[in-house]
C-alpha cells in the first residue's frame with residue numbers, strides 16, 4: 102500500500118485541514134444537557150500571511166523567477182526552454198513592440214528609430230496604425246493569461262487579422278485609393294495593406310461592391326473572434342440586449358452559459374470566461390464571488406503550506422507500473438464556507454472542496470501524435486469537444502435545511518451530538534455528526550429511519566465512522582443534485598496528472614473531488630447495477646475517455662454489446678479490433694480469441710526477455726528491441742487491449758462454462774500482457790457473477806442495485822441498494838478497503854457523436870478476421886465423444902466437493918445411472934477419481950486448486966493449438982506489413 106502526500110510547504114506549516122476536524126482537537130459536547138454544546142468557532146480558515154509579507158514574497162518570487170529565467174536562457178538553446186517561458190517571452194516581446202509603436206504613433210516620441218517605426222507602422226497599416234499598440238497589448242495580455250489556449254488564441258488572431266485587413270482596405274477605398282506614386286497619401290489612408298487589398302478589388306468589382314465585400318470580411322472577423330456561428334447571431338444579440346437592459350439577472354443559467362456574445366468576445370481577448378458571471382450579477386452576488394475567490398486563494402495557500410496532511414489514495418497492491426489506480430483532484434482540503442457564506446446564517450461549515458478553476462493544464466501531451474509508422478498523423482479530439490459543466494456548488498439552501506432537520510432530530514431525541522460540518526458532492530451531501538463524551542454511536546445510527554423521515558428521503562446512508570475521522574457520516578441525497586460533466590473530469594488536474602492512455606474519468610466523490618481511474622491498474626473491472634442506474638452511461642464515459650486520451654496505437658478495444666443498442670454509436674472507430682459483437686455466441690468465441698491473443702503476447706514477451714508489456718513497449722520506444730536473428734519483423738509497441746462486455750448475463754446464458762473459463766484464464770494472466778476486461782451486468786446474481794468470476798475481477802463499480810443481495814454479490818457488502826440511481830455509485834478499486842461513493846460522469850450523445858466523428862475521419866479500423874471465428878476444434882478424446890459438457894460438469898462437481906459419488910452425479914446432473922457410471926469411469930481413466938470401492942464413494946485424486954488445469958485437459962490441451970495468432974500491433978494498419986513477422990507466434994504480425 103502506498104499513500105500520496107500533498108506537496109510540502111516551504112515553511113513547514115502544520116496541516117490546515119486537520120485543524121478543527123480531527124478527532125484529537127474535538128471539544129467535548131456539553132454533557133447531560135438537552136442541547137448540544139454550542140461551537141462558536143467554525144473550523145479555522147487556513148491562515149494567510151499578512152499583506153506586506155505577501156507583497157514582499159511576491160516581489161521576491163517574481164524577481165527570482167525573472168533572474169532564474171534569464172540565467173536559464175544564458176547558454177541554453179531556446180528550444181530547451183519550458184514552453185510556458187517561451188510563450189511568456191513572446192508576450193513580452195509583443196508588449197515591448199506595443200510600447201515602441203505607441204511612443205511613436207501616439208506621443209510622437211521619436212528617437213533615431215522613430216522614423217523607421219513610423220514608416221513600418223503607417224506604411225503597413227496607414228492611419229489604422231494607431232490601434233496597433235492596442236492590438237499588440239491585448240495579444241500580449243492574452244498570451245500571458247491563457248498560454249494554454251492555443252486554439253482559441255489562434256482563432257482570435259485570425260479574426261482580428263480579417264478585421265484589420267478589412268478596415269485598412271475600407272480606409273484606403275474611402276480615401277480615393279491612392280497609388281504607390283504617392284506614398285504619403287498611402288500612409289495617410291490604409292497603408293500598403295489597404296492598397297494591396299483595396300486597389301485590385303476596386304479595379305475588379307467597382308467601389309460599391311468592394312465596400313460591401315470588405316464589410317462582410319470585417320463581419321466575418323467579428324464572428325471568428327467571438328466564436329459565434331452565424332445562426333447564433335440573433336440569439337446572442339438578444340442576450341446582449343437583455344444584458345444591457347438589465348434583464349439578465351432573471352435569465353436562466355443555461356442562457357447565461359450560452360452567451361459569449363460580441364461584448365464577451367472583447368472580454369475574451371483578455372479575460373477568463375469563468376470570471377464573467379461574477380460581474381453580471383448584483384452587488385450581493387459580487388461580494389459572494391469575491392469572498393469565494395478569497396476563500397479559494399486561502400485554500401490554495403493552505404494547500405501549499407500543508408506539510409502534514411496526508412491523503413490516502415486508493416492503492417493497488419503490486420502496482421509496480423507507475424501511477425495510481427484512483428486519483429483525486431488535488432483541489433486542496435479546505436473549509437472555504439466561513440468566508441464564502443459570511444452572510445449565511447448557518448454556523449455549520451461546508452468542508453466541500455472549493456472548485457478551483459481552471460485546473461492545472463500541464464503534464465499531458467495533447468493533440469497530435471504520430472502513428473507508429475510515421476505516415477499517419479493522428480490527432481486526439483480537442484478538449485473542447487466535451488462540454489463544461491455548471492460550477493460545483495459548495496453549499497446550497499437545501500443543505501442548510503437538512504442541517505436544521507438533523508439538528509432538530511438530535512435535539513428531539515436528546516442526543517448529545519452535533520452536526521459539525523458537511524461535504525457536498527454532486528448527488529449527495531455527507532453531514533458530519535460528532536458525539537459528546539459517553540454517547541453511544543448506536544444512538545445516532547438507530548435513528549436512521551427518523552432521519553430519513555425528517556429529511557423526507559428514503560435513501561439515507563450512515564457511515565460510522567467516516568473513514569479516517571472520528572465522526573459519523575450521514576449521506577443524504579441533494580434535492581438540487583448536479584450533473585458531473587465528463588469533460589470537466591478529463592480536464593481536471595487529477596486526469597492530467599497522468600498521461601497513461603488507460604486513465605478514464607469516473608466522476609466526482611462525495612467531497613466534490615474528481616475521481617479518475619487507470620483501467621490498467623484495475624486490472625479488471627466488474628460494473629453492475631439495476632436497469633436505469635447508470636451503467637451504460639458509465640460505459641460511454643469510459644469509452645469516450647479512452648477516445649479522448651488514447652490513439653489506436655495505444656489502446657484497442659473489443660466491444661461486446663448483446664443488447665445491440667448501447668454501443669452501436671462506436672461502430673467504425675479505429676480503436677476497434679473487430680466490429681462490435683452483438684451475437685452472444687460470437688462474443689464467447691471472441692473471449693476465447695482473447696485468451697489465445699494473451700498467450701501469444703506472453704510467448705512473444707518471453708522471447709524478447711520481458712515480463713510486462715509496459716517494459717517491452719518502453720524498450721521498443723527507446724529503440725532497444727531488435728528483431729530476432731533471421732526475422733524481418735517490424736518491431737512495434739503493443740496496444741493495450743480493452744475488452745468491454747456490456748451485458749455479461751447474455752453471454753452467460755449461451756455458454757456459461759466457456760465464458761467463465763475464458764474469463765478466468767484472461768483475468769489470471771492478462772494484466773502483464775496489457776489485456777483488461779470490463780464486465781458490465783444489470784443482473785448481478787450468483788449465476789451471472791459466479792464465484793469464479795468474482796474471484797478474478799477484483800475491482801468493482803456498483804450502481805444502484807435492486808436488492809441487498811445484489812449489493813453483496815457486487816461489493817461483498819451492503820450499500821449499493823441504498824444508492825439513488827442516475828450515476829450514483831460505489832467504487833471499490835482493487836486494494837481499497839472501503840467503497841467510495843462517486844457520482845458517475847455524464848457525457849451527452851451529441852458529445853459522443855463529435856468525438857466519434859473526429860476519430861473516424863482520421864483512420865479506418867483495421868479488423869482482425871479471426872476474432873469471432875470459432876477456436877479450432879480441440880482434440881477431444883474419442884471416448885468422451887458428445888459427453889464433454891457433462892463430463893466437465895461432473896469433474897467440477899467431484900473436485901469441488903471432493904466427493905466421488907455416482908449417485909451424486911445422478912442427482913446433480915439429472916442423468917440416469919448408466920450415464921453417471923460412464924462419467925465416473927471416464928473420470929477414473931483420467932485419474933481424477935480412484936477406482937470403485939463398492940458402495941463407498943471413490944477417492945478424489947485432484948485438488949480443487951488444480952481444477953482449471955484438469956478442465957482444460959478434458960477439453961483438449963490448449964497448448965500447441967494450431968492457428969494461434971497474436972494480435973497485430975499498430976503496424977496492422979498498413980496492409981503491406983501484414984505478412985511480415987516470421988517470429989511472431991502464428992506469424993500474423
Ligand SMILES: Nc1ncnc2c1ncn2[C@@H]1O[C@H](COP(=O)(O)OP(=O)(O)OP(=O)(O)O)[C@@H](O)[C@H]1O
Nearest residue numbers: 631632633634635636637638783827828845846847
Ligand atoms: N452519470 C449520470 N449523470 C446523470 N444522469 C445519469 C447518469 N447516468 C445515468 N443517468 C440517467 O439515468 C438514465 C439511465 O441511465 P443508463 O441508461 O446508463 O442506465 P443503465 O443502468 O445502463 O440501464 P440499462 O441497464 O437499462 O441500460 C439516463 O438516461 C440518464 O438520464
